[in-house]
Amino acid sequence: MIRILYVDDELPILDTTRRILEKSGSFSVTCASSGKEALEQIRATPFDIVVADFLMEDITGIDLLRIIRTGNDEIPFIIFTGKGREEIVIEAYENGVDFYVQKGGDARSQYAELAHKIEQAVESRKIRKRLARSEEKFSKFLQDFDGIAFQINPSGRFILLEGTVEETTGYPREEFLSGYISLERIIHPDEKHRFLNDMQRLATRPGFRVDSVFRIIRKDGHIRWLHGMLHTICSASQEIVYIQGTLYDITYLKSAQDELARTEEKWRAIITRAPVIISVLDRNGSFLFINKTHPPKKPADLIGTCAGAYLAPDQEDQLANALHRVFSCGETMRFESAVPHGESVTEWLAHQISPVTWNGSHEAALVVSTVITERKWLEQNLRDSEEQYRAIVVASGDGIIIIDPSGKVTFGSPKVYDIFALPCEQPLAGITLLDFIDPSYRPVAVSRMKAVLEGDLDAEPFEYLLTRHTGERFLGELVTTPLRDSSGAISSLLILIRDISKRKSPLPAA
Structure with a gap:
């Protein structure tokens, strides 16, 4: 259970937020109505995360964050406020806030987002701690990493560089490690000012994080879009040892977005190449669209047919019940099913079914199906070997x-x-x-x-x-x-x- 300290000087909001978060059973919420009370609570009780309003009578949420960080406390911190001015958001992130969640609007969506960000921030901190203890294992993992992973010192010199370096940039990995080529040199001119500002903050602010999309110019002159996630790694005395990050080539995603905005034809082409099965069903469970099928059937062969007919006989009711909840309540449903392909071949799929809303009503259901046959096979093997492990324990x-x-x-x-x-x-x-x-x-x-x-x-x-x-x-x-x-x-x-x-x-x- 995640232990939350929630700070807000508006008592009705304080109590409402506590009740909504604790209702899920995943959170334990302690409330404080002032900055002074919050600091006393932090000194007396260990918490997993702090959630605070921005503007309170005795302190702002950002000032509270600064005080906590001054004490070398890296506890995750979320600003949860109705103040949404851009300068406040920028200041919050510059001071190391994990997330900034806006109050107002649909209450259900608002608290769902807050709960998600809390879980995400707490999990991120746990991951950071584990990474600090597992640097050697992490380095071995990076050798097969599908992207670029790196560490640089505060002056910008590469310490570690692994992954698809030459495939992404056109430059050999050795030219970066030797200092002949720097990351700054390949940044697109239009992005360079923002990039240098981010690197300056990373080099001087312990705990600072960057999650950014930018362009680079490859050695052959082609432009690539990269998604970069960077953060500082500090010593016990909070001195910045190096900057660690990952870069993913998302050029194909940017191209896909442009194509989707222009024509439905290109949208369908991209969906067809997706690694998952994507389909759209009507209220009766019949296919309106599907991007791929198991040979020899083609997607066009399934349009208008009932999806339940392709499941194992005892699982048709699962699909019918899931569709009923999707269309009647607007819920997102998940279940697993077996899809027979002949007498001896069975494929297992994990389905996520969400409502597709047009003109305020749920008119169709979007189904994303992932093949989990290998996982099911592994689970069966584990069950088969349970007796062997039990015999080992007894002996x-x-x-x-x-x-x-x-x-x-x-x-x-x-x-x-x-x-x-x-x-x-x-x-x-x-x-x-x-x-x-x-x-x-x-x-x-x-x-x-x-x-x-x-x-x-x-x-x-x-x-x-x-x-x-x-x-x-x-x-x-x-x-x-x-x-x-x-x-x-x-x-x-x-x-x-x-x-x-x-x-x-x-x-x-x-």
């Missing part, structure tokens, strides 16, 4: 337990019963890990579990004084490893338990 010489974030045991191997002399009939589920740890060691155990859950501590052995069911105390070694769900969030902890009393000095008498 392990170490005790193995899994605990949830509260410390309660959700799984324990048979060896755990041997180590702690537990009766066979006693269930492990519901017992806390601390029940096995001597009281004198429990504070450090709690602290280390918290650090692992927050991603701040890697798996490493640690010795504890443990207690058997009989009351006997003994020295044990615990190795705690985080387990992550499909989204990458830590959902539980796996703990290896080893009795090391035989290779350690005897314990003093209790």
